[in-house]
Amino acid sequence: MKIGIVGGTGDIGEGLAMRLSSRHEVVIGSREEEKAVHSSECCLQTLRQRGLPCSCEGRTNQEAVDTSDIVILAVPFSHVAGTVSGLRGLAGKIVVSPVNPMEKRDYFVYTPPPEGSAALMIQRLLPPGARLCTAFNTVAANKWRALDQELHLAVPVCSDDREAKATVMELINSVPYLKSYDAGPLAASCMVECLTPLLLNIARFNRMRDVGIEFR
Amino acid sequence: MKIGIVGGTGDIGEGLAMRLSSRHEVVIGSREEEKAVHSSECCLQTLRQRGLPCSCEGRTNQEAVDTSDIVILAVPFSHVAGTVSGLRGLAGKIVVSPVNPMEKRDYFVYTPPPEGSAALMIQRLLPPGARLCTAFNTVAANKWRALDQELHLAVPVCSDDREAKATVMELINSVPYLKSYDAGPLAASCMVECLTPLLLNIARFNRMRDVGIEFR
Numbered sequence: 001m002k003i004g005i006v007g008g009t010g011d012i013g014e015g016l017a018m019r020l021s022s023r024h025e026v027v028i029g030s031r032e033e034e035k036a037v038h039s040s041e042c043c044l045q046t047l048r049q050r051g052l053p054c055s056c057e058g059r060t061n062q063e064a065v066d067t068s069d070i071v072i073l074a075v076p077f078s079h080v081a082g083t084v085s086g087l088r089g090l091a092g093k094i095v096v097s098p099v100n101p102m103e104k105r106d107y108f109v110y111t112p113p114p115e116g117s118a119a120l121m122i123q124r125l126l127p128p129g130a131r132l133c134t135a136f137n138t139v140a141a142n143k144w145r146a147l148d149q150e151l152h153l154a155v156p157v158c159s160d161d162r163e164a165k166a167t168v169m170e171l172i173n174s175v176p177y178l179k180s181y182d183a184g185p186l187a188a189s190c191m192v193e194c195l196t197p198l199l200l201n202i203a204r205f206n207r208m209r210d211v212g213i214e215f216r
Numbered sequence: 217m218k219i220g221i222v223g224g225t226g227d228i229g230e231g232l233a234m235r236l237s238s239r240h241e242v243v244i245g246s247r248e249e250e251k252a253v254h255s256s257e258c259c260l261q262t263l264r265q266r267g268l269p270c271s272c273e274g275r276t277n278q279e280a281v282d283t284s285d286i287v288i289l290a291v292p293f294s295h296v297a298g299t300v301s302g303l304r305g306l307a308g309k310i311v312v313s314p315v316n317p318m319e320k321r322d323y324f325v326y327t328p329p330p331e332g333s334a335a336l337m338i339q340r341l342l343p344p345g346a347r348l349c350t351a352f353n354t355v356a357a358n359k360w361r362a363l364d365q366e367l368h369l370a371v372p373v374c375s376d377d378r379e380a381k382a383t384v385m386e387l388i389n390s391v392p393y394l395k396s397y398d399a400g401p402l403a404a405s406c407m408v409e410c411l412t413p414l415l416l417n418i419a420r421f422n423r424m425r426d427v428g429i430e431f432r
Binding site for chain 1: 323325334369372397398399404406407408410411413414418420421422424429430431432
């Protein structure tokens with residue numbers, strides 16, 4: 001199973017690549033291929049230094065889509081509509097949205113688009129047959145990158161495609177200690193996306209860092 | 217510090233009374249005083265059987281308000297506006313909303329009122345000077361009542377009144393292992409209330425029971 005990370009040179013994308021490429025084939029995508037190649041080299045070097053295997057290459061976003069079975073949209077909410085609209089060939093692919101629409105005021109606020117969530121907006125922009133899942137929303141970029149720390153965290157997943165959801169949950173569970181949870185249909189994504197500004201508020205007002213959740 | 221539980225004979229109210237009355241003076245309120253007296257007797261008996269102290273009495277909702285410093289509105293969302301509008305003397309009191317507006321469809325959905333959250337709606341109905349906090353939203357009734365189980369859970373708290381928030385956080389932390397977190401101003405309550413339908417979905421779709429959260 002090949003995983004393409006659109007926006008793979010950003011904070012979350014880079015961290016995801018580091019965690020996933022020791023267990024899966026990863027293609028880091030970027031608008032600029034050069035950046036993707038650089039990120040890929042950093043990822044290889046980081047993992048090799050730790051004696052970990054690494055399967056990782058840098059490509060354009062479109063090539064990351066073309067060569068992958070699972071496409072993760074590691075793009076900020078403000079860019080996701082433009083990015084998705086510019087990509088071809090997403091029909092039939094499993095597409096993962098870790099996107100959280102939010103604003104920073106005196107505190108972080110969940111600000112979903114008119115569709116009700118980033119996921120439902122992305123669904124409207126995807127071609128029929130794209131198999132959209134909401135996942136990876138609540139793990140902070142720094143946690144992904146801190147390879148010395150195990151991720152004892154929960155990752156809720158929403159989708160209307162049962163098989164795609166099961167595949168993404170398996171991908172999540174392939175990272176040690178990370179635990180996927182079925183959080184319902186795609187329409188329930190707002191309640192998952194909304195966790196991220198909540199966690200940022202918890203971090204901010206309690207002087208914590210990179211807060212994640214566990215269910216118990 | 218005396219704690220009045222409006223709607224104290226309901227699921228959450230009863231559980232809260234059991235956990236709090238061994239450490240604080242609790243007044244269980246109900247529309248029908250008889251019911252409150254019965255709940256209070258059950259609570260006394262349950263705690264005594266376990267060799268725990270218990271300070272608990274049953275009164276009307278209005279008397280629970282009148283005799284308490286902290287008033288917990290343990291009322292379902294559908295009744296909270298009517299209940300709050302019918303109570304006098306809330307000015308100057310710390311009022312706690314554990315209320316979560318939601319609907320059960322194929323999955324649980326957060327359905328806030330036009331104000332944006334139950335908390336902001338309640339604020340509009342309270343007299344000036346009432347010191348409103350959002351708290352206790354995410355601990356399931358069965359967890360409150362299962363006195364043999366410690367509550368290793370997080371309780372996020374929102375308020376615009378710094379002192380009231382600190383008092384409520386202290387109350388939460390007085391229950392062993394329960395841990396309060398400052399989740400920001402009252403306007404951030406929607407992100408806390410929204411956790412409850414999410415946790416119900418997690419329970420439902422993963423065959424779990426009475427799911428709560430921890431931050432890490």
